[in-house]
Amino acid sequence: xxxxxxxxxxxxxxxxxxxxxxxxxxxxxxxxxxxxxxxxxxxxxxxxxxxxxxxxxxxxxxxxxxxxxxxxxxxxxxxxxxxxxxxxxxxxxxxxxxxxxxxxxxxxxxxxxxxxxxxxxxxxxxxxxxxxxxxxxxxxxxxxxxxxxxxxxxxxxxxxxxxxxxxxxxxxxxxxxxxxxxxxxxxxxxxxxxxxxxxxxxxxxxxxxxxxxxxxxxxxxxxxxxxxxxxxxxxxxxxxxxxxxxxxxxxxxxxxxxxxxxxxxxxxxxxxxxxxxxxxxxxxxxxxxxxxxxxxxxxxxxxxxxxxxxxxxxxxxxxxxxxxxxxxxxxxxxxxxxxxxxxxxxxxxxxxxxxxxxxxxxxxxxxxxxxxxxxxxxxxxxxxxxxxxxxxxxxxxxxxxxxxxxxxxxxxxxxx
Numbered sequence: 224x225x226x227x228x229x230x231x232x233x234x235x236x237x238x239x240x241x242x243x244x245x246x247x248x249x250x251x252x253x254x255x256x257x258x259x260x261x262x263x264x265x266x267x268x269x270x271x272x273x274x275x276x277x278x279x280x281x282x283x284x285x286x287x288x289x290x291x292x293x294x295x296x297x298x299x300x301x302x303x304x305x306x307x308x309x310x311x312x313x314x315x316x317x318x319x320x321x322x323x324x325x326x327x328x329x330x331x332x333x334x335x336x337x338x339x340x341x342x343x344x345x346x347x348x349x350x351x352x353x354x355x356x357x358x359x360x361x362x363x364x365x366x367x368x369x370x371x372x373x374x375x376x377x378x379x380x381x382x383x384x385x386x387x388x389x390x391x392x393x394x395x396x397x398x399x400x401x402x403x404x405x406x407x408x409x410x411x412x413x414x415x416x417x418x419x420x421x422x423x424x425x426x427x428x429x430x431x432x433x434x435x436x437x438x439x440x441x442x443x444x445x446x447x448x449x450x451x452x453x454x455x456x457x458x459x460x461x462x463x464x465x466x467x468x469x470x471x472x473x474x475x476x477x478x479x480x481x482x483x484x485x486x487x488x489x490x491x492x493x494x495x496x497x498x499x500x501x502x503x504x505x506x507x508x509x510x511x512x513x514x515x516x517x518x519x520x521x522x523x524x525x526x527x528x529x530x531x532x533x534x535x536x537x538x539x540x541x542x543x544x545x546x547x548x549x550x551x552x553x554x555x556x557x558x559x560x561x562x563x564x565x566x567x568x569x570x571x572x573x574x575x576x577x578x579x580x581x582x583x584x585x586x587x588x589x590x591x592x593x594x595x596x597x598x599x600x601x602x603x604x605x606x607x608x609x610x611x612x613x614x615x616x617x618x619x620x621x622x623x624x625x626x627x628x629x630x631x632x633x634x635x636x637x638x639x
Contacts, residue, residue: 229369237366257626258618260589262414263477264450265563265617267533270475273525277512291511296504299495300327304510307517308469308483315448315523318461324485326494327505331444331470331482336367337497338440338466338484343405344370351405352599353440356428357393359566359596359611361414361442375401376599387546389555389568391418395427406466407432410442412453412561415596415613417538419446419560422458433464438486444470445562451526452534453561463487471509473563474522474530481509534563534617541565541616544624548631552638565614566593568607574637575609582633588626590614 226234281287290301299305305325312318328334343353355364355376364374377398379391391413407428412419420428425441432439445452447459450473461467469483482505484494498505516522538559545556545565557566572579580592593611600608614630616623 232369232371233366257588257622257629259614259616259623259626259630260591261615263615263617264473264475265533265537267475267530269529270525274475274512277516280515281511287511291507294507296327296507296510297495298499298504299491300325300505301507301510301514304514304517307514308485311448311517311520311523312459312461312485315520316459316461318459318485320461320485323488323491326484326486326491326498327510328482328484328494328498329502329505330472330480331442331468332363332367333480334468334482334484334494335364335442337494338468338490339364339367339373339406339408340369341490341493341497342438343373344368349403351403354398354401354404354407355599356395356398356407356409356431357391357413357418357420358598358600359391359413359415359593360408360598361410362591362595364408365595365598372599373405374599375404376597377401378600378603378605383555384558387555388558390558391416393420393424393428395431398431401435404435404437406437406440407435408440408442410444411457412445414442414445414562415564415591415593415611416557416566417559417562417564418557419453419455419457422456422460425460429460429462429465438464438466438490440466440468442468444468445473447526448523449526449530450474451523451531452563453531454535454538455560457561461485466490471513474526476509476512479509479512480506481513537563537616537620538565540620541614541623541627544627545614548627549634552631552634554634563615563617565616567612567614569610569612569634572610572634572637576612577609579612579633579637582637583630586629586633588629590626590630 281291305322308325309320309322312320343351352375353373355374357379358376380394382390382392409420429439447453447457467485471481553571555568576594577592580590583590591613594608597608
């Protein structure tokens with residue numbers, strides 16, 4: 224079979240493809256696999272019952288059921304849910320938004336594919352790229368560009384902390400020479416490291432974006448206002464020069480594929496135009512299911528009181544298991560300020576992280592090799608890129624603890 228340039232680009236091996244194929248194989252397989260690699264959220268107690276009750280309420284209402292499965296939505300997404308999200312953001316955070324500032328996509332990954340390709344790539348006067356001010360960054364960004372490489376990135380400053388912890392900080396001096404930008408993009412919390420940029424760092428990035436005349440894109444898939452998997456202070460930020468992306472996935476609804484883009488109206492219209500051509504409309508299952516919780520504020524209450532605290536408790540337990548398993552080894556863990564990953568740095572690792580990933584996979588433990596998370600650095604020979612692993616603690620505790628014990632065995636074998 225012969226593929227076009229588009230076909231060649233999007234059928235090649237990528238980090239996102241590896242992640243999802245591993246996840247699918249593990250869920251379909253018989254032997255028990257320690258799922259420490261994927262981004263699948265946990266079944267948080269109480270949330271599944273809440274979703275079942277919401278589905279029952281929709282099924283009992285003929286009009287709501289038809290809106291969920293029987294009618295096409297507007298190309299920018301189901302209007303009632305867009306109004307509800309805009310109302311929530313006005314009430315709780317004072318954002319000057321209405322439904323015209325909200326677009327829905329088939330998951331936030333699809334939203335990034337549309338948004339990045341609308342903004343970056345080839346222009347009549349040359350190429351423009353998206354600045355990632357701090358890497359490591361989300362694996363799903365790296366391979367979405369139709370025109371090829373869309374990103375330019377900068378290394379962070381590394382702040383060492385007591386207890387084998389560390390934290391990435393934006394190196395603002397390194398951003399000063401960036402030119403020909405299409406946008407600036409950060410995830411908050413950062414996937415993979417769990418780093419949460421401070422309000423001051425976000426304000427400085429907004430100011431930098433304004434100087435360049437480009438938007439600041441904030442990926443809030445794990446963050447505030449929902450699903451709220453954040454353990455440090457973080458204020459939601461938005462204005463007409465900011466694009467905020469949210470998702471229903473990490474609340475516990477990854478299967479409904481609902482991404483939410485909050486942006487100026489011209490961006491919302493552009494996203495709707497591309498959606499109309501490529502898929503007619505985004506699905507309405509998630510929007511109809513969660514419209515009423517968004518209208519009443521139940522959506523953000525659940526994030527604050529149920530989802531966030533549950534993951535914070537899991538993070539403390541997983542850190543304890545990892546520290547115990549790696550006792551005597553040379554290692555560092557990024558402070559887990561949000562999301563549901565541990566970012567492990569092994570500065571004395573004698574094999575590339577991708578080889579450690581393969582050895583762990585052979586023993587039934589799935590993690591993600593850190594080398595996938597450094598888009599935009601080009602050929603920068605930074606050893607740190609091959610010394611890290613992303614570990615999820617969202618699966619059942621016994622599986623996580625077993626997987627971390629096997630990981631420690633393989634780390635010791637690699638060091639030896």
